[in-house]
Amino acid sequence: MQKVYLVGAGPGDPELLTLKAFKVLQEADVVIYDRLVSAEVLALANPQAKLIFAGKMKGEQEKIQNEINRLLLVHTGVGKIVIRLKGGDPLVFGRGAEEWLFLLDHGIQVEVVPGISASMAVPSLAGIPVTLRGVATSYAVITGHRQNLELQNWAKYLMIDTLVVLMGVDNRHLIAANLIKAGRSLDEPVAFIERGTTDRERVLITNLRDVARGTTQVASPAVMVIGQVVNMRKKLIRTVEPVQDRKEDHVHTYTSVA
Numbered sequence: 606m607q608k609v610y611l612v613g614a615g616p617g618d619p620e621l622l623t624l625k626a627f628k629v630l631q632e633a634d635v636v637i638y639d640r641l642v643s644a645e646v647l648a649l650a651n652p653q654a655k656l657i658f659a660g661k662m663k664g665e666q667e668k669i670q671n672e673i674n675r676l677l678l679v680h681t682g683v684g685k686i687v688i689r690l691k692g693g694d695p696l697v698f699g700r701g702a703e704e705w706l707f708l709l710d711h712g713i714q715v716e717v718v719p720g721i722s723a724s725m726a727v728p729s730l731a732g733i734p735v736t737l738r739g740v741a742t743s744y745a746v747i748t749g750h751r752q753n754l755e756l757q758n759w760a761k762y763l764m765i766d767t768l769v770v771l772m773g774v775d776n777r778h779l780i781a782a783n784l785i786k787a788g789r790s791l792d793e794p795v796a797f798i799e800r801g802t803t804d805r806e807r808v809l810i811t812n813l814r815d816v817a818r819g820t821t822q823v824a825s826p827a828v829m830v831i832g833q834v835v836n837m838r839k840k841l842i843r844t845v846e847p848v849q850d851r852k853e854d855h856v857h858t859y860t861s862v863a
């Protein structure tokens with residue numbers, strides 16, 4: 606039975622790859638990978654494997670998707686172990702389910718290997734918990750892609766404490782303006798975490814007002830987090846002072862009673 610592994614590469618740091626992803630990468634004959642898969646993760650693939658870049662640039666998504674589909678069929682057709690490797694989790698904004706359907710329709714079995722999504726790991730490692738007792742009991746992961754922005758009913762996001770926006774860098778001012786128009790506070794904290802989990806991570810903390818004004822400088826890829834939980838970063842990401850040596854507190858003196 607022909608088969609493709611649909612694998613999540615995690616958010617960048619190779620140590621955030623799952624053991625299963627690592628195992629199948631080592632067995633791969635062909636790895637077809639996306640733009641956000643890090644070089645460090647690719648370096649873990651079988652050294653004999655053919656690595657094929659399939660990153661999509663703006664405006665050429667459909668053309669490249671057709672080419673990816675063709676490559677998947679060609680390589681599975683000759684009995685190769687084929688990995689379709691995507692950043693984060695393959696089914697979170699990654700067209701993974703569409704490729705899965707396409708392969709099934711062509712008689713090819715798919716095994717999914719979930720990955721750690723940037724939507725979770727990037728805020729966590731930046732000291733921003735997406736939920737927090739007494740502060741945020743709900744969160745949503747939304748796309749900031751323009752074609753979806755126009756269709757969004759922004760009022761539905763009023764009820765959600767923390768919003769995590771992927772692919773939102775280019776349209777950040779529109780996202781912020783729409784959220785303010787829908788009723789979210791101008792002062793609501795916003796974080797942008799660029800290249801999270803890598804040694805080139807940069808974090809910018811601002812608010813909805815400034816993002817809507819267009820005064821924030823952010824580079825892609827970045828995760829945008831909106832909500833009060835952003836304030837936790839300054840409490841969680843800090844250098845701790847060494848705790849004073851309090852050994853004497855733990856020393857019990859026993860006095861023998863005659």
Ligand SMILES: C[S@@+](CC[C@H](N)C(=O)[O-])C[C@H]1O[C@@H](n2cnc3c(N)ncnc32)[C@H](O)[C@@H]1O
Pocket residue numbers: 616617641691692693694695696697698699721722723724727770771772773798799800801802803825826827828829
């Ligand atoms: C097409 S979506 C794919 C998401 C992926 N499937 C996942 O689960 O993480 C790509 C978006 O994810 C976010 N992203 C992925 N990796 C990132 C990273 N290391 N740092 C910051 N943002 C990242 C960015 O918002 C980027 O535009």
